[in-house]
Amino acid sequence: MGSREGSSVFAILPARSEGTMENIIAHGRMEFIRSKKPEGCVFCKKSIREECLVLFENEQVFILVNKYPYNSGHLLIAPQRHISGLEELTPEESAAMVECLHISVRILIEVMHPEGFNIGMNVGKVAGAGVADHIHLHIVPRWNGDTSFMTCLADTRVTPEDPVKTYEGLRPHFDDRCGGAKK
Ligand SMILES: [Zn+2]
Numbered sequence: 001m002g003s004r005e006g007s008s009v010f011a012i013l014p015a016r017s018e019g020t021m022e023n024i025i026a027h028g029r030m031e032f033i034r035s036k037k038p039e040g041c042v043f044c045k046k047s048i049r050e051e052c053l054v055l056f057e058n059e060q061v062f063i064l065v066n067k068y069p070y071n072s073g074h075l076l077i078a079p080q081r082h083i084s085g086l087e088e089l090t091p092e093e094s095a096a097m098v099e100c101l102h103i104s105v106r107i108l109i110e111v112m113h114p115e116g117f118n119i120g121m122n123v124g125k126v127a128g129a130g131v132a133d134h135i136h137l138h139i140v141p142r143w144n145g146d147t148s149f150m151t152c153l154a155d156t157r158v159t160p161e162d163p164v165k166t167y168e169g170l171r172p173h174f175d176d177r178c179g180g181a182k183k
Pocket residue numbers: 041042043044081082083133134
């Protein structure tokens with residue numbers, strides 16, 4: 001995520017001081033912002049995709065645990081094809097993404113018991129997309145008091161669960177629900 005947040009639903013509130021900023025940004029996000037960007041597309045197979053965090057995939061789409069989560073249980077759904085626009089999705093890819101969304105939400109509710117979700121896409125750099133060339137859908141579970149306005153002001157530290165731990169907790173449920181259909 002760049003400095004231009006656009007209309008992103010994930011925009012982080014401006015900090016009142018440098019010390020406050022450290023507290024409102026999840027550690028994984030800071031790591032991402034500070035890290036040198038690798039070559040290649042992080043969502044493309046045969047590129048540098050984090051295969052170890054893929055929960056499910058078929059020929060159209062895949063579900064990935066976000067290595068740099070905004071919150072615990074942050075998942076991403078993306079088409080296998082390297083496309084940047086929603087309008088480029090085929091009807092089959094669109095249907096597969098929605099189906100993956102339903103499955104992911106159900107499993108997250110069962111396993112992590114969130115009280116709500118932020119679900120959406122940042123399309124284009126101007127809208128805050130970290131990876132603008134390969135469209136992807138964010139599913140961010142929310143709990144009361146996790147990163148709300150009041151807790152930000154109260155300097156409450158946000159520490160999402162380790163993505164590998166999230167993967168290990170969720171993967172058996174995706175295997176059960178999707179018939180172990182990882183290809
Ligand atoms: Zn790609």
